[in-house]
Amino acid sequence: MSRRGLTRAEVVRAATELIEDEGTGGFSLRGLARKLHVKASSLYNHISGMDELFTEVGYYAIGELKRTQLAAIEGKRRDDAVLALAEAYYRFGKERPELYKVILSLPMVKNDALLSAAGDIVEPIMAAMDGYSLSGADKMHLQRVLRSIMHGFISQEEAGCFRHFPVEISESYRMAVRGFILLLDDLENEASE
Amino acid sequence: MSRRGLTRAEVVRAATELIEDEGTGGFSLRGLARKLHVKASSLYNHISGMDELFTEVGYYAIGELKRTQLAAIEGKRRDDAVLALAEAYYRFGKERPELYKVILSLPMVKNDALLSAAGDIVEPIMAAMDGYSLSGADKMHLQRVLRSIMHGFISQEEAGCFRHFPVEISESYRMAVRGFILLLDDLENEASE
DNA sequence: ACTATATACTAACGCCGTTAGTTTGTCAAT
DNA sequence: ATTGACAAACTAACGGCGTTAGTATATAGT
Numbered sequence: 001m002s003r004r005g006l007t008r009a010e011v012v013r014a015a016t017e018l019i020e021d022e023g024t025g026g027f028s029l030r031g032l033a034r035k036l037h038v039k040a041s042s043l044y045n046h047i048s049g050m051d052e053l054f055t056e057v058g059y060y061a062i063g064e065l066k067r068t069q070l071a072a073i074e075g076k077r078r079d080d081a082v083l084a085l086a087e088a089y090y091r092f093g094k095e096r097p098e099l100y101k102v103i104l105s106l107p108m109v110k111n112d113a114l115l116s117a118a119g120d121i122v123e124p125i126m127a128a129m130d131g132y133s134l135s136g137a138d139k140m141h142l143q144r145v146l147r148s149i150m151h152g153f154i155s156q157e158e159a160g161c162f163r164h165f166p167v168e169i170s171e172s173y174r175m176a177v178r179g180f181i182l183l184l185d186d187l188e189n190e191a192s193e
Numbered sequence: 194m195s196r197r198g199l200t201r202a203e204v205v206r207a208a209t210e211l212i213e214d215e216g217t218g219g220f221s222l223r224g225l226a227r228k229l230h231v232k233a234s235s236l237y238n239h240i241s242g243m244d245e246l247f248t249e250v251g252y253y254a255i256g257e258l259k260r261t262q263l264a265a266i267e268g269k270r271r272d273d274a275v276l277a278l279a280e281a282y283y284r285f286g287k288e289r290p291e292l293y294k295v296i297l298s299l300p301m302v303k304n305d306a307l308l309s310a311a312g313d314i315v316e317p318i319m320a321a322m323d324g325y326s327l328s329g330a331d332k333m334h335l336q337r338v339l340r341s342i343m344h345g346f347i348s349q350e351e352a353g354c355f356r357h358f359p360v361e362i363s364e365s366y367r368m369a370v371r372g373f374i375l376l377l378d379d380l381e382n383e384a385s386e
Numbered sequence: 387a388c389t390a391t392a393t394a395c396t397a398a399c400g401c402c403g404t405t406a407g408t409t410t411g412t413c414a415a416t
Numbered sequence: 417a418t419t420g421a422c423a424a425a426c427t428a429a430c431g432g433c434g435t436t437a438g439t440a441t442a443t444a445g446t
Contacts, residue, residue, distance in 0.1 A: 005424090006424075006425085028401085028402065028403085029402080029403065029404090030401080030402070030403085038425075038426095039425075039426065039427080040402090040403080040404085041403095041404075041405080041406095041425085041426075041427085041428095042424070042425050042426070044404075044405085045423075045424050045425075046424090049403075049404070050403065050404090104348075104352060106352075107352075107353060108352060108353040108354050108356075109353040109356060115357070118354060118357050119357065121354070122357060122358075137360050140358035140359075140360045140365075141360055141364060141365040141368050142368070143358070144346070144349070144355055144358075144362075144365040144369075145342075145346075145365060145368055145369040145372060147345065147349060147354070148341075148342055148345030148346040148349060148369055149338075149341055149342055149345055149369075150345070151345040151348065151349060152340065152341030152342055152343070152344040152345020152346065152348070153337070153338075153341040153345070155297075155344065155345070155348065156337070156340060156341060156344060159297060159299075159300075159301060160300060160301040160302040160311075161301050161311060161314070161340070162337055163301070163302060164308070164311050164312065164315060165315075165333040165336070165337075166333075167330050167333045167334055169337075171334060172333075172334040172337040172338060175334050175335070175338055175376065175380075176337075176338040176341055176342075178376065178379075179338060179372045179373055179375060179376030180372055182372060182375040182376055182379055183368065183371065183372030183375055186371075186375055187368075198393090199393080199394085221432085221433065221434085222433080222434065222435090223432080223433070223434085231394070231395095232394070232395060232396080233433090233434080233435085234394085234395075234396085234397095234434095234435075234436080234437095235393070235394050235395070237435075237436085238392075238393055238394075239393090242434075242435075243434065243435090
C-alpha cells in the first residue's frame with residue numbers, strides 16, 4: 001500500500017452508503033470523492049468508472065436481497081413460504097428503495113458475472129416454490145409471474161401511482177399475492193389430473 | 194410570432210421523436226436543439242426546462258397509452274376485455290419502450306395536472322373491469338394488482354431479467370394474466386355469497 | 387414607418403465523468 | 417541505511433450537460 005490507504009472495498013462501501021442516504025439521482029463520483037476526502041480522479045485507481053461502481057453496489061444489493069429472502073422463508077413451506085417471501089421482498093423495496101433501484105438498473109445481460117447475479121435473484125423465489133408439485137417449466141414461469149407482481153407493485157407505489165384511490169395499499173398487495181397463490185393451486189391441481 | 198417560428202408543440206414533438214428514436218438515456222436539451230437547428234438556450238423560450246419537457250412528453254405518452262387501451266377493449270366484456278387490455282398494454286411497452294419509460298419517470302404526485310394524468314392511466318383498466326360485479330373498493334385494489342402485473346412484467350423483461358430460463362416469455366405473461374382472472378372470479382364469487 | 391415584443395443569439399457558470407501526466411509516500415531489496 | 421520501483425494520490429484539462437443573463441433582430445400591430 002502507499003500514500004494513505006483506500007481500498008476498492010472501501011470505495012464501494014462508501015458509494016453504497018451515499019446512495020442509500022442521498023439517492024441514486026444525485027449520486028456522483030465527485031460527491032463520493034468528497035466524502036472520502038480525495039479527488040475524483042483518484043477513485044480511478046480502484047474502480048474503472050461509474051458503471052463498474054454501480055455494478056459493484058448492485059452485487060451487494062442483490063446479496064442483501066437474497067439474504068433477507070432466504071431468511072424469510074427458512075423453515076416455511078408452500079403458501080407460508082410464498083407469503084413470507086412476498087412480505088420480505090416488499091419490505092426490502094420499501095425500506096431500502098435506493099438500493100433496490102440499483103438492482104433494477106443493472107443490465108443483467110452484459111456479462112457472466114451479471115448473469116450469475118440474476119441467478120441470485122431467482123434462487124429464493126424458486127426455493128419458496130419448492131413444496132409445490134409443479135413441473136420445472138411451470139416453476140420458471142411462476143417465478144417470473146411472482147417477480148412481476150412484487151416488483152410491479154413496489155415500483156408503482158414508489159412512483160406515487162397508488163395514491164389515486166383511498167384504499168389501503170397493503171390490502172392491495174395482499175390481494176395480488178393471493179392471486180398468485182390461486183394460480184399456484186390451479187396449476188398444481190391441473191398437473192395432478 | 195417572430196424570427197423563424199418554433200412552437201412549444203414542435204419542441205415537444207421533436208423531443209418525443211428524439212426520445213423514441215434514441216432513448217431516454219442519451220437525451221439532452223443540446224441534442225434536441227441540434228435537431229431543431231437552434232441553440233440550447235433558445236429552447237427556454239418555449240419550455241421552462243428539462244423537467245417540464247419530460248412532463249409534456251409524458252402527457253403525450255399517457256394519452257397514447259390510454260388511446261390504445263380503450264381501443265383494445267372496445268366492445269369487449271369481462272375476461273375478453275381484461276385479456277385484450279393486458280395484451281395491448283404489453284404491446285405498448287414492447288413497441289414503444291422509451292415512451293413507456295417516460296411515463297414511469299413522471300412524479301405522479303407533484304401537481305394537479307400530473308394527478309389527472311394518473312387518472313388517465315387508471316381509466317381504461319377500470320373500464321375493462323366494468324362487467325364484473327365487484328365492490329368499488331375491490332375494483333380499486335384490483336386495478337392496482339393488474340397494473341402491477343403488467344408493469345412488473347414489462348419492466349423486468351425490458352431489463353433483461355427474463356432471459357435466465359429457457360421458457361417462452363409470452364407464455365409466462367399469459368399465466369400472469371390468468372392468475373389475475375382467477376382472482377377476479379374468486380372475488381366475484383365471494384361477493385355473491 | 388415605428389415601436390414593441392417575441393424569439394434567437396452569445397457567453398458564461400457550475401456541475402458532471404473521464405483521461406493524461408506528475409508528484410509523493412511506502413515497501414522491498416540491496 | 418540507501419535506493420529503486422510502484423501504487424496511489426495529485427493537478428490540469430477536455431468535452432459534455434442544464435441553466436441563466438444579457439444582447440441583437442425580425443416580425444406584428446399600430
